[in-house]
Amino acid sequence: MTGRDAFIERLNVPRETLAKLDSYAALLNEWQGRMNLVGPSTLPVLWERHFADSAQLLPLAGMGKSWLDIGAGAGFPGLIISILDGGARVTLVESIAKKCRFLTEVVWVLGLGSQVVIENRRIEGLPRQKFDVVTARALANLYQLFDWGLAYAGSGTKWLLPKGVKVMEELEFAERGFSFDRVLVPSITDPDARIVVASGVKRL
Template identity: 35%
Template sequence: MNENAPEGVAVDDARSREILGLGWGGVAHFADLLAQEGELRGLIGPRELPKLWTRHVLNSAAVAQFLPETGSLADVGSGAGLPGVVLALMRPDLEVHLVEPMQRRVEWLREVGEELDLDNVTVHQVRAEELHGRLLVDAVTARAVAALDRLAQFCMPLVAPGGRLLAQKGQRAEEEVAKADRVLHKLGVVEVTVHAVDMLGDGDVTRVVEARKR
């Protein structure tokens, strides 16, 4: 355990509880685990610890409002579990697949799943491309994985007809969408929307690219 990690990383305020809903307790526990072990295990950098709760954990909930009412979700490039673990805790009714090729990250995700009793989660130690033709879900999420044109190529084949890709992006989201237009069309995308989400009402906007499949 990292003795230098801050204790009680979660901010227990009305806004955090409103965002996370019934997932609050589990997400707070997850945040503490990540603060204690994340740097030692190469999951997060030391500079990320002071902003772990707002910039990473709460930020992972930005896509929650765009998830399907029922069904399944695949989080591609889950890494430390952002956003996949947070979303699985918020939406225990969804079947969640965490897709991550790196062994040490997979070990972490499996340990977290056991610690948090996430019986709606399956961890796959593969690249997303290896699941093409084997897994179809109602939504795919991805956070800080790749540029949209590349991301779409290995995520959209996992999206069932009528489903969507939800990619968390930075300030250049619109540019990425424009650049990926031809690729998205070829992959069966019929509508793309860039949502500006201000999680805390402080002007710090997260952009969620929603690409809907025909």
């Protein structure tokens, strides 16, 4: 079974949604030749490494939420969330202009313009607003992510932050500067990874 087949079976993806995912995969492979959007070794396992890894966050948040994706890169997890949940409103913050050009192309081709806002800036420059969910993937440690994202989090904001084998070290470091409630959810794509589901984040 291919990664694509496993993804379809796991998520029971409708045909229209699958067509968007296929288009996204094709665009990513095309643009990867022009710029380094993802690690080249991950392209053959794109559906598992990036698509499924992003999609697993959606059930943890619920449908129809507003999402802030910090350091969106090639669009993971934000674009996957917007494809799978037509009611989600996703803000992608990415400081590298050429990556934003790719994101803009994907949003245009897939018809996601009513759902997705692309902000070509550093997170510190984003106008203050509150989001239901704050997420970031392969960007920075938890302490730094809390520091960047706290201005955009309300009392009910949920933080969904995929982390690898050093998650406990990152939690210990983050607790030096912030108080927060957290649950660690095993990743469906990596037995050594965890998703930090944090809430009530406050500075000490």
